[in-house]
Amino acid sequence: MILKLFTIFLLSFLSLVSLGNCKGNSDESGEAGTEATIDPMKQKGIGPIKSFTPGELNEASASKGKEIFEMKCSACHKMEEKVVGPALNGLTTRRTPEWILNMILNPTEMLEKDPIAQDLLATYLTQMTFQNISEDEAKQILEYFRKYDSSKK
Ligand code: HEC
Numbered sequence: 601m602i603l604k605l606f607t608i609f610l611l612s613f614l615s616l617v618s619l620g621n622c623k624g625n626s627d628e629s630g631e632a633g634t635e636a637t638i639d640p641m642k643q644k645g646i647g648p649i650k651s652f653t654p655g656e657l658n659e660a661s662a663s664k665g666k667e668i669f670e671m672k673c674s675a676c677h678k679m680e681e682k683v684v685g686p687a688l689n690g691l692t693t694r695r696t697p698e699w700i701l702n703m704i705l706n707p708t709e710m711l712e713k714d715p716i717a718q719d720l721l722a723t724y725l726t727q728m729t730f731q732n733i734s735e736d737e738a739k740q741i742l743e744y745f746r747k748y749d750s751s752k753k
Contacts (some may be wrong), residue, residue, distance in 0.1 A: 627693045638715055640694055645714050648735065652695055656751060657745055665744030667737075672731040673741070679748060684726050697742060704730070704738040716718030 635667035644650065669677075691700060695716075703710050703717060707728040710717040721727065735739070 601675075640699070640716055641696060642695055642696035643714070643716055645702035645706075645717070646709050647706030649698045649701040649705065652697050652701060652739075654739075654742065654746060655671070657746055659747070661740045661743040662747040663744075664744065665740035668737050669741050669744055670731070672733065676726075676728070682724075685724055685728060686720065688745060688748075690749060691745050692742075700742055700745065701738045704731075704733055704741060705735065 614679075630752060631691050677686070677688050678687045681687050695703075699716070702714075707717075707730055710729055712718075
């Protein structure tokens with residue numbers, strides 16, 4: 601009888617311990633999971649661009665984009681070094697076209713609500729501001745970034 605009671609006690613003790621372990625593990629993986637679920641290549645950001653799939657690289661747009669970039673962005677951005685804002689090389693490999701366009705067209709709301717933009721703000725501590733860029737111009741700048749990234753391969 602005593603042995604039986606002891607076994608029950610031992611079994612329930614063991615199951616409590618393993619339950620506890622399970623819970624601990626799932627909590628940890630849950631935390632890691634929330635970070636891992638933000639896959640930047642699935643984020644479209646917040647703004648006027650809901651869906652955009654660039655076609656073949658358009659050289660003429662890319663060179664217009666480069667001019668606009670040098671005029672309106674280069675005070676804060678270089679391609680290869682961080683200045684006020686991040687270095688933008690490899691941008692098209694780490695962000696979706698929609699996210700990039702929304703960041704250019706709608707930076708204030710992006711910095712308020714988009715998790716990736718908020719992370720950047722926490723690092724760079726300066727708010728990117730809207731540079732009076734039209735949607736067409738933003739797409740030309742995107743074309744410049746695509747050209748830049750494709751020429752590095
Ligand atoms: C006043 C300085 C400033 C200007 C001007 C500026 N940016 Fe930014 N940009 C930033 C900062 C700082 C960040 C990082 C997020 C933050 O802290 O606002 C950023 C972030 C970005 C990002 C996200 C980078 C990444 O790694 O995901 C892109 C894309 C971008 N800027 C493009 C542009 C373009 C294109 C222009 C010109 C139309 C421009 N920026 C003009 C300061 C600026």
